[in-house]
Amino acid sequence: MTYKVRIGRIVRDQIHERYAADRSPTGYPSRQDFEDGPLEAARLQFTRFDDLPHYSGASIRHCHVLVPGFAPVVFVGLLVAGDTVEIADFADDPEYWNRINEDPIG
Numbered sequence: 001m002t003y004k005v006r007i008g009r010i011v012r013d014q015i016h017e018r019y020a021a022d023r024s025p026t027g028y029p030s031r032q033d034f035e036d037g038p039l040e041a042a043r044l045q046f047t048r049f050d051d052l053p054h055y056s057g058a059s060i061r062h063c064h065v066l067v068p069g070f071a072p073v074v075f076v077g078l079l080v081a082g083d084t085v086e087i088a089d090f091a092d093d094p095e096y097w098n099r100i101n102e103d104p105i106g
Contacts, residue, residue, distance in 0.1 A: 001083070005046045007039070008078075008088045015039070029069055037067040039087070042075040046085045049077060061085075071096035 019031040029037070045052065045063040052061035059079040066072050071092040077085045093099075 001050060002047050003049045003079075004084045005043045005077070006080075006084060006086050007043075008086045010089060011039075011087050014090065033069070038065045038070050038073045038075075038090075041065045041067055042073070042077075042087055042090070046075075046077040046087060049079060049085050052077070 015031055015034055019029060019034050021031055023030045023033065042063055042065050045065070046061070049061055052063055054061050061077050061079075063075050063077070064072060065075060071094075073090055073092045075087055076089045078088045080086045
C-alpha cells in the first residue's frame with residue numbers, strides 16, 4: 001500500500017524556527033533546502049509506512065534520513081487515518097558538525 005503523507009504543524013513550526021528563508025552567508029541551509037532535502041526524503045519513506053521499523057506500536061514508525069549538507073535526521077510518522085501518515089516530529093544532533101570537525105581521525 002502507498003500512503004498519503006502530510007506534514008504536521010509541529011514539524012512546520014520547528015522548520016520555521018530553525019531555518020531562515022535564505023541560506024546564511026556561512027552556508028547554513030535555508031528552510032527550502034530542508035524541505036527539499038531531508039523532509040522530502042522522509043515523505044518518500046513514509047509513503048511505504050508498512051515497511052518502516054516500529055517499536056512503539058503499529059501506528060508509529062520512524063525513519064533515518066541522510067542528506068548531504070545536513071546532520072542525520074530522525075523523523076517520526078503517525079498513522080492518522082487508514083491511508084494517511086503525518087510526519088509528527090523530527091530530531092537531529094545540533095552538535096553533529098562540531099563533532100565531525102573536531103574528530104582527529106576525520
